[in-house]
Amino acid sequence: MDALDQLVKTFFDWEAMAAVLPNMIMFGLPNTLILAVSSGVLGCILGMVLAVMGTSRITALRWLSRIYTDVFRGVPAIVVILLIGLGLGPVVRVTTGSTNPFPLAIFALTLMAAAYIGEIFRSGIQSVEKGQLEASRALGFSYGSSMRLVVIPQGVRRVLPALVNQFITLIKDSSLIYLLGLIASQREIFRIGNDAAANTGNLSPLVAAAFMYLILTVPLTHLVNYIDNRLRTGRPEKRQPDDAAALIGKGAQA
Amino acid sequence: MSEFASGSLTGKNLHLSFGSNHVLRGIDLHVEKGTTASVIGPSGSGKSTLLRVMNRLIEPDQGDILLDGRSVLKDNPDELRQRIGMVFQQFNLFPHKTVVDNVSLALRKLRKLPAEQARAEALEQLDLVGLKHKADARPANLSGGQQQRVAIARALAMKPEVMFFDEATSALDPELVKGVLALMADLAKGGMTMVVVTHEMGFSRNVSDTVTFMDGGVVVESGPPEQIFTNPQTERLQGFLSDVL
Numbered sequence: 001m002d003a004l005d006q007l008v009k010t011f012f013d014w015e016a017m018a019a020v021l022p023n024m025i026m027f028g029l030p031n032t033l034i035l036a037v038s039s040g041v042l043g044c045i046l047g048m049v050l051a052v053m054g055t056s057r058i059t060a061l062r063w064l065s066r067i068y069t070d071v072f073r074g075v076p077a078i079v080v081i082l083l084i085g086l087g088l089g090p091v092v093r094v095t096t097g098s099t100n101p102f103p104l105a106i107f108a109l110t111l112m113a114a115a116y117i118g119e120i121f122r123s124g125i126q127s128v129e130k131g132q133l134e135a136s137r138a139l140g141f142s143y144g145s146s147m148r149l150v151v152i153p154q155g156v157r158r159v160l161p162a163l164v165n166q167f168i169t170l171i172k173d174s175s176l177i178y179l180l181g182l183i184a185s186q187r188e189i190f191r192i193g194n195d196a197a198a199n200t201g202n203l204s205p206l207v208a209a210a211f212m213y214l215i216l217t218v219p220l221t222h223l224v225n226y227i228d229n230r231l232r233t234g235r236p237e238k239r240q241p242d243d244a245a246a247l248i249g250k251g252a253q254a
Numbered sequence: 255m256s257e258f259a260s261g262s263l264t265g266k267n268l269h270l271s272f273g274s275n276h277v278l279r280g281i282d283l284h285v286e287k288g289t290t291a292s293v294i295g296p297s298g299s300g301k302s303t304l305l306r307v308m309n310r311l312i313e314p315d316q317g318d319i320l321l322d323g324r325s326v327l328k329d330n331p332d333e334l335r336q337r338i339g340m341v342f343q344q345f346n347l348f349p350h351k352t353v354v355d356n357v358s359l360a361l362r363k364l365r366k367l368p369a370e371q372a373r374a375e376a377l378e379q380l381d382l383v384g385l386k387h388k389a390d391a392r393p394a395n396l397s398g399g400q401q402q403r404v405a406i407a408r409a410l411a412m413k414p415e416v417m418f419f420d421e422a423t424s425a426l427d428p429e430l431v432k433g434v435l436a437l438m439a440d441l442a443k444g445g446m447t448m449v450v451v452t453h454e455m456g457f458s459r460n461v462s463d464t465v466t467f468m469d470g471g472v473v474v475e476s477g478p479p480e481q482i483f484t485n486p487q488t489e490r491l492q493g494f495l496s497d498v499l
Contacts, residue, residue, distance in 0.1 A: 129344075129346075131342060131344050131346040132346060132348065134311060134342070134346065135340075135342060135346035135347075135348070135405075136348075137311055137332075137335065138309065138311060138335055138338075138339075138340035138342075138409075139335065139336070139359075139360045139364070139408070139409070139412065140332050140333065140335040140336030140337075140360060140364050140412065141332065141360070141363070141364065142332050145363065149359065149363065150348055153350050154348075154349065154350050157350065
């Protein structure tokens with residue numbers, strides 16, 4: 001039983017977990033969320049630009065979008081974070097005096113997220129029936145207005161589940177910022193767990209970090225399923241009064 | 255009577271090719287102000303393409319388009335299309351917007367009407383097609399016939415000078431066709447200039463003022479309905495009519 005006790009103590013030392021919890025909640029959680037949410041929002045903006053370029057009638061724009069996407073989807077996150085963070089870090093320090101690695105980490109995460117989100121948006125936009133653009137143009141809307149008012153809103157709605165998945169990836173990838181060097185208050189969930197694990201020689205703080213990630217990601221996973229389901233079955237709309245009347249056999253009034 | 259500020263429409267020697275596929279080979283079509291021209295012909299004859307060329311959804315390779323006698327080829331195509339309403343086979347209502355928003359969208363964004371006034375005008379249009387009570391429903395909750403009537407209201411809301419109908423009843427269940435055709439006939443009687451691409455020979459014969467028979471990207475025969483349907487001159491039209499009637 002000694003071996004089992006040892007194992008339990010290694011992974012589930014409740015005291016060690018409780019010891020990192022205040023830091024996790026005070027610093028880890030907000031820092032992780034700052035990284036994931038800012039790069040998620042910026043990634044959506046840049047991703048939309050890429051998607052619109054990718055569905056453009058202008059060949060050069062489609063190519064630009066294609067090349068960007070291929071590059072940033074094809075390179076591991078860790079490489080991009082290191083190249084951006086370490087490469088641009090000194091420049092930022094000289095020009096602004098700031099040593100905060102957050103902006104560059106968010107920038108790097110945004111660049112990668114945008115490549116994926118751009119593809120998600122593009123597939124959504126392209127899934128909208130051609131008749132929608134045609135009907136909008138026939139009313140007299142320009143191509144840009146038609147995309148903005150008619151095509152993109154429908155396309156985005158269809159890819160919301162994929163978009164949430166991308167956000168889950170961002171939450172997890174945000175841990176890579178530790179490579180850029182963080183002071184105590186800048187540490188996010190992983191780094192806090194990892195530091196404590198290194199100091200105590202016990203893995204339980206890292207397991208606590210895993211739990212923190214799961215608290216963030218599992219509800220999102222279920223949110224994906226919920227959205228997916230609702231998109232498939234359509235929202236349960238209230239019946240119009242005369243529909244109900246028709247169903248029970250009373251004459252529907254016009 | 256003339257409820258509409260409609261105008262005449264003329265296509266002159268219209269040509270269009272997609273690559274090596276010569277879809278329109280010199281089409282002439284003239285629709286007098288306030289009259290209805292129906293365009294009939296086998297599938298793939300270029301009828302629907304002709305409509306899209308005449309409102310410049312597709313730019314012609316050659317030829318001219320005149321609205322009220324004036325060439326519109328140099329106009330801003332978006333502004334031209336605000337003057338020509340179009341109704342599609344698949345309705346193409348905007349599914350993410352309510353019925354009344356479908357109708358008021360162009361009024362708000364293109365005519366720049368304030369939201370309330372746009373809604374009021376949209377409701378008025380919906381009333382004309384008998385669907386005011388569906389204003390706040392989603393298109394998906396309407397029958398095909400109702401959706402098509404909303405699509406007609408959406409096009410009419412912009413007070414177009416000409417209306418195009420691209421096989422507007424082809425996707426409808428048989429029992430829903432009548433209501434839409436009746437609405438189209440009302441518009442025709444009300445003095446709207448209309449170009450109607452249709453497979454409904456009854457409508458073509460009874461409602462339209464002129465009938466144009468297209469095949470292989472050319473106008474094979476055109477004239478008043480009596481002549482086209484009772485005394486077809488060409489073998490191709492005779493063959494087509496014996497196939498569809």
